[in-house]
Amino acid sequence: MTIRAADVLVIGGGMAAAWAALAATEQGARVVMVDKGYCGTSGVTATGGPNHWWVPDDPGLRAEAIARQTAKAQGLAEPEWMARIIDLTFRHLPWIAPYYPFGSDGNGGTYFSGVRGPEYMRALRTFALAAGVTILDHHPAIELLADGDGRVRGARGHDVRRDVPWEIHAGATVMATGGCAFRSGLIGAALNTGDGFLMAAEAGARLSGMEFSLAWSLSPTWACTRTLPYTAARFFDAAGAEIAVPSLRAGHAHYQALGAALLRGAVYADLSEAPAALPPILHRIQPLTAASFARKGIDPFRDRFPVRLYGEGTIRGTGGLRIADADCRTDVPGLFAAGDAATRELVAGAASGGGAVNSAWALGSGRIAGAAAARESRRHRMTAAVHGLGRAGLHPTGQSRPIDIAAATVDIEQHMHGYDRALFRRHETLTASLEALGAHWRTVAAHGQAHGGAAVPLRELAAMAATAQWCTAAALARAETRGLHVRSDAPETHPHRARRQIVHGLDTVVVAAETPAAVAA
């Protein structure tokens, strides 16, 4: 067992985690960051190319951007949060310039807002190391630690490369573990299994906006790529007949048409009408997407190829741990949340926070949570007595027995992303899914038990089962259509339902409504 002490422990290794660690270090805190994979390559930013919500420091432009986003958010966001996040993003993103090769904006200036994932995360890692952050790669956290008062005091996990358990005692902890894609194959999301949601919930945290968990990436059947090449696509069935698919402007209807066609059979994309400027430079913008075709011997702009939808779970949705105050505290003392691990409703509301808004949120909430955690750690010095809060997969309530993790994962993913269920959400199917997901949760809670590194996959299963329950219970409770949450049996948006839904509980899931502060005021 390795035992370390830190002022601030950051759990996660993506962009929110890195920005949190940097902000905490600036406050003079000793920061340890534990990543389940490798900070630099793990998570959805590392394989992506986040554009950040980017509004110059001009009161008129910012008011306009906030008004536009407020309308999209359908009553669930807060303009004050938007203003903070825009400002933090605009001020801090250029700070990575010593480590990131920013390109030209085409007008003699620098293009800041959009950054390519592998280079961005390499830059953030280098920046964090230079600032004095201790980064521990391949150190998945397994459970949170708490003191006698229920204050979170760090975490316990496993160094999987060396097969050694670790414990880190910290004055404050930032959960930045990303969202949950339920092992859908979404590029970069293999490790995004909702672990932070489970750990925080075991400590008593609540979640918000989990019904906004419907987003998709269209990609070839053989691999999930970035979606830049496909936006002008025409679609055909196996017999060569064109399928009527509304453009991406139609939002959910675009994916619904594709999903319905995919339920009938194979769907082929034809990119011959893509913007003429794209084919010659795709490899310079998204080298990995271009490679996915080149290595199959396919010219994507000439040859038709089979496609499918990859579910994104909560990642490009907006749900996550409930943010209790302006410092990104969760409901649990000593525990902060940032990035996709936190609810993004504060800035995105019911709309997809995908792309610019979610990335700005990851940067901004990371900086807020990291700085606040550093301040908090000064008020809460170390305590000797801590205990682990993890339950499912570690301390079964019944007889321990082996669990088929792979089979359970496939079934959970089908309940979350099966086209017939997810693209056509309705009372009957959501009710049936909630029952099936509850059974998965009860199995792992009652019978799952593993030690050391073997606890990691079992805890991932427990986290996916719990997260799927929260998403489904919230989708069932919101009997209307709002933003990303589309109910086939309730297509209207009801003004009186412009409230957030808070979910909590593991063995019994409870959904309650909460009115956003800006609306309440």
Add this chain to the structure above:
Amino acid sequence: MIAAIDTSRCTGCNLCVEVCPTLVLDATDAVPVIARLAACQTCYLCEVYCPAGAIHVGADQFAPEPASFVTPDRLRRDHGWDEPRGAGQLDDYRRLGPLLNAGVEIAARRQAGPL
């Protein structure tokens, strides 16, 4: 999925073992071994990071494919991974958003017009 590590190019630095987020590889005294292929998510980042051009990742995310080392440094060159800042390796990056939106426009116009 990662297809192979070219033993003639690999310098045994084990950087790929460290950077793989899903711990697909194990270090050895010489060339790392592909120990947990099923965990590979086909993110290509081991290949991008490999300074020796010794790794080939197959395009298929769900099934292994044969290795090819025809253009071993293609991904690193496309990224400009080793170029210094200011070399212009991301000068086309600003076109991502406009090209993405142009595609959406094309699809929307096609649907608005006569089929």
